[in-house]
Amino acid sequence: MAEQQRLTLDQAYQAAYLWLDHLGDPPLEISESSHGAVELITERLFVRVRSSDGPVEQSSVLALLRAADAGKKLLIFSPSGFSAGAVSIAETQGIALFSLDLTGRANAETTHARTIAPATEPVPPFAPAKDDENEDGFSSRAGTPFSTTSDFPAGEKDDAIDVGTFDWADCPSCGTTHHRNAKFCRECGANLVTAVSRLTDEGETHVATVPHQDGTAKLRCRTCGSHDIELIE
Secondary structure (H helix, E strand, O other): OOOOOOOOHHHHHHHHHHHHHHHOOOOOEEEEEEOOEEEEEOOOEEEEEEOOOOOEOHHHHHHHHHHOOOOOEEEEEEOOOEOHHHHHHHHHHOOEEEEEOOOOOEEEOOHHHHHHOOOOOOOOOOOOOHHHEOOOOOEOOOOOOOOOOOOOOOOOOOOOOOOOOOOEEEOOOOOOEEEOOOOEOOOOOOEOOOOEEEEEOOEEEEEOOOEOOOOOEOOOOOOOOOOOOOOOO
C-alpha cells in the first residue's frame, strides 16, 4: 500500500477546526464552498481549508478575497502547501496561510500567519501516540482516525475510525465524530465530554457522557451503539 503523501480534505478540516478551537475562536458556520474546499466562519475569522493535487495557487487566494466577509481576518489551511505566487499575494493582502503536515500541525507560511498563531500550539491530531509505537518506532494503530474519502460533511459515524483508542469520540446527541480536545459538536452544538471506558467485574463497559442542551445526560456505547447502558458511579 502506498504511503499517504498528505492529509485528505476531511483530515485537513479536522486539523483546522481543532486549531481554531485551540485559538479560542471555534467555527460558527461550516460549509463546503466548492469542490476541494471547506469554509469555516468564526466570530473574528473567515477561513478556508483548500485541498488540491499540488500547491494552492494565487487564484485561490484571490477567490478568498472576493468571498470573504468584511471586517474578518482571512486564513487558508492547505495540506499541499502554497505556490510562491500565492504566498506573495497573501503577504501583500494580509492573509494568513498555513500548511498542514501529515500530523495535522499547522505551519505558518506568511507574516500574518505567524502573527495570528497562538502562543502554544495545539497537539497535532494525527501524531502517533508514544504508547502506540513499537520498538522499531512505527505506529501500531490499526487504522487512521478518519476515512480517506473526500466526501464532506460526514453526517454519519465513520466506520474507518479506530474505536480501540479514545483520541476520537462520537457526540451522543447526533453521532458526529470529533477529536477528544473538541469542546462543542460542530453539527448540533452540544458540549462534548471525552468518551471513557471503565472495567467492571462483569467485563468492559463503554460509557460516553455529554451535557445535552436540555440539561439531561445521554449515554451511548461507542462499540455497539446501544443506549441501554448502566451509569457507573
